[in-house]
Amino acid sequence: MADTILVVVEQREGKLNRVSMETITAGQAIAAATGWTLEAAVVGVAAASIASEIATKKLAKVYAIESPKLEPYTPDAFATGLKQFLGTRQPKLVLMPHTYQVRDFVPKLATSMGRCVISDCIGFKNEGGKLVFTRQMFQGKLAADVSFTSDAPWFATFQNGAFRGDKAEAGASAAPVETVSVDIADGVVRNKPQEVFKEAKQAVDLTQAEIIVAVGRGIKEQKNIEIAKQLADALGGDLAASRPICDSGWLPMDRQIGSSGQTVAPKLYLALGISGAIQHIVGMKGSRAIIAVNKDSEAPIFEIADYAVVGNLFDIVPPLIEEVKKAKS
Amino acid sequence: MKQVPQKDAPLKLNESGTWIREDVSYEVNEPDAYALEEALRQREKHKGEVVVITSGPARAQQVLREALAKGADRAIHLEDDKFVGLDAFNTAKAIAAAIKDEQFDLIFTGLQSDDYGYAQTGVILAELLGWPHATIIMQIEKTDSGIRVKRELEAGYFQFVDMPTPAVLTIQSGINKLRYATLIGIKQAKNKPLRKVGLAEVQSAIGGNLQKIEKLYVPQKTKKTEHIEGAPGEIAKKLVDKLRNELRVL
Numbered sequence: 001m002a003d004t005i006l007v008v009v010e011q012r013e014g015k016l017n018r019v020s021m022e023t024i025t026a027g028q029a030i031a032a033a034t035g036w037t038l039e040a041a042v043v044g045v046a047a048a049s050i051a052s053e054i055a056t057k058k059l060a061k062v063y064a065i066e067s068p069k070l071e072p073y074t075p076d077a078f079a080t081g082l083k084q085f086l087g088t089r090q091p092k093l094v095l096m097p098h099t100y101q102v103r104d105f106v107p108k109l110a111t112s113m114g115r116c117v118i119s120d121c122i123g124f125k126n127e128g129g130k131l132v133f134t135r136q137m138f139q140g141k142l143a144a145d146v147s148f149t150s151d152a153p154w155f156a157t158f159q160n161g162a163f164r165g166d167k168a169e170a171g172a173s174a175a176p177v178e179t180v181s182v183d184i185a186d187g188v189v190r191n192k193p194q195e196v197f198k199e200a201k202q203a204v205d206l207t208q209a210e211i212i213v214a215v216g217r218g219i220k221e222q223k224n225i226e227i228a229k230q231l232a233d234a235l236g237g238d239l240a241a242s243r244p245i246c247d248s249g250w251l252p253m254d255r256q257i258g259s260s261g262q263t264v265a266p267k268l269y270l271a272l273g274i275s276g277a278i279q280h281i282v283g284m285k286g287s288r289a290i291i292a293v294n295k296d297s298e299a300p301i302f303e304i305a306d307y308a309v310v311g312n313l314f315d316i317v318p319p320l321i322e323e324v325k326k327a328k329s
Numbered sequence: 330m331k332q333v334p335q336k337d338a339p340l341k342l343n344e345s346g347t348w349i350r351e352d353v354s355y356e357v358n359e360p361d362a363y364a365l366e367e368a369l370r371q372r373e374k375h376k377g378e379v380v381v382i383t384s385g386p387a388r389a390q391q392v393l394r395e396a397l398a399k400g401a402d403r404a405i406h407l408e409d410d411k412f413v414g415l416d417a418f419n420t421a422k423a424i425a426a427a428i429k430d431e432q433f434d435l436i437f438t439g440l441q442s443d444d445y446g447y448a449q450t451g452v453i454l455a456e457l458l459g460w461p462h463a464t465i466i467m468q469i470e471k472t473d474s475g476i477r478v479k480r481e482l483e484a485g486y487f488q489f490v491d492m493p494t495p496a497v498l499t500i501q502s503g504i505n506k507l508r509y510a511t512l513i514g515i516k517q518a519k520n521k522p523l524r525k526v527g528l529a530e531v532q533s534a535i536g537g538n539l540q541k542i543e544k545l546y547v548p549q550k551t552k553k554t555e556h557i558e559g560a561p562g563e564i565a566k567k568l569v570d571k572l573r574n575e576l577r578v579l
Binding site: 261 | 334336337339340342349416417418421443444445446447448449452453455456457461462463464465480481482483484485486487488489490491492493501502503537538539540541542543544545546547548550552553554555556557558561562564565566568569571572573575576578579
């Protein structure tokens with residue numbers, strides 16, 4: 001039997017999490033590079049309907065892994081159910097998106113099988129038959145090629161945006177769907193999750209903003225936020241921030257960009273004093289143009305910037321406000 | 330807790346291109362600082378003891394000294410240069426072995442480290458100990474049957490989870506406000522117990538790494554970046570020109 005790659009897609013409340021399509025694209029690319037068979041699986045109570053949704057993609061087979069114990073999500077049930085399933089199918093490589101949910105259960109799953117996860121990957125290479133996964137290290141300042149030294153199954157997760165979800169190839173015909181029941185004994189699930197909720201109301205919707213001026217640690221003090229606000233006003237844009245700024249209470253949480261905040265794609269993203277930690281970059285790298293101002297020439301934000309200004313934002317922003325005002329008048 | 334290179338420290342690759350050179354400045358991994366703060370706050374509410382643990386070379390003791398100065402009661406240092414190269418699986422195994430005689434109710438870790446960024450060690454440790462866990466935690470309350478925690482989900486969503494103890498929680502940055510060490514705290518820290526655990530003591534619990542860094546390197550840029558240089562006034566003029574003529578947002 002040929003080696004198999006299994007993509008475990010993610011569902012939330014009966015809906016496919018779109019980031020899963022990126023993982024299918026990644027799986028298709030690895031399958032093409034290795035000649036391995038590509039299959040997918042959905043875990044949960046309503047797995048079957050999502051399984052048929054992804055069965056339209058170029059996949060050899062799709063499994064719907066079901067048990068009433070899989071709803072609501074708990075790491076205990078997901079790790080136990082998937083371990084059972086993987087034990088019978090024995091895929092060589094298991095791929096998932098690097099979501100908060102996957103982060104919650106996949107290290108447990110792999111550990112329970114005596115295996116490991118190469119997490120938060122941004123790509124892969126097939127180096128003469130050896131599969132290596134590329135991931136960012138030191139907050140994106142360096143990259144590493146990492147290989148598995150253990151037996152299969154190997155687990156890898158891919159960062160949001162690492163592959164294009166809309167590039168997932170459709171199949172010539174629908175892939176067969178097989179429903180697999182897993183048996184999760186009473187007492188296995190120890191956590192009791194309550195309803196998912198949204199904190200207060202999201203007062204600010206930055207997803208539609210055309211111009212965003214965002215501040216990071218480099219702004220130093222709360223009172224300095226004012227100059228960023230003036231620049232945003234001059235440009236007719238919205239003010240946003242990286243997580244540490246919101247954590248400090250300098251700006252409200254609903255102005256936070258990144259994996260735990262909003263994901264935006266404005267025409268212009270002006271990053272002031274933002275170093276560009278991965279968690280921030282996943283929320284704004286889709287911006288049409290990025291201008292970054294940072295005094296650290298090695299800041300990872302410059303890797304994705306269209307225009308880079310290495311310098312002190314307190315020197316550069318005031319004349320910039322004046323020039324913008326002049327240009328607009 | 331973990332010691333990691335300072336955020337803006339310039340990193341240099343070692344000769345074999347598999348890790349960074351050690352001669353950089355280090356600091357506490359930021360999420361771990363929040364995990365410590367949360368432990369101190371829980372102790373202030375419910376009594377008990379806060380124990381800090383790290384694995385790393387002699388330099389990592391600084392992390393423990395700072396934690397003791399902030400109010401932790403005692404510390405454990407898995408001390409050896411080799412601990413730096415362990416994967417998350419073996420780091421968790423070493424920690425589990427070092428604490429096998431302890432009776433903790435809760436173990437807190439930061440949600441991820443600023444160097445490797447695997448976001449796994451806490452969850453692996455929970456599985457090795459056979460304890461339940463919850464990740465990316467923003468709030469912890471004691472209940473009659475255990476604890477109620479607030480998990481951060483993506484895109485501004487949250488969820489409360491009831492769970493029994495003992496448990497492992499990975500703590501999100503921003504869960505609380507960090508305190509500073511006081512002068513008296515720094516003084517007292519010198520007399521607090523710090524247990525050193527050598528590699529030999531946990532060797533039998535750990536095995537070969539399950540994954541290997543083949544190569545560490547400066548990432549290749551995929552985007553063409555134009556550097557805007559000059560005096561601040563010139564930079565401002567050049568940027569406005571770009572905004573107007575290339576990006577057309579003015």
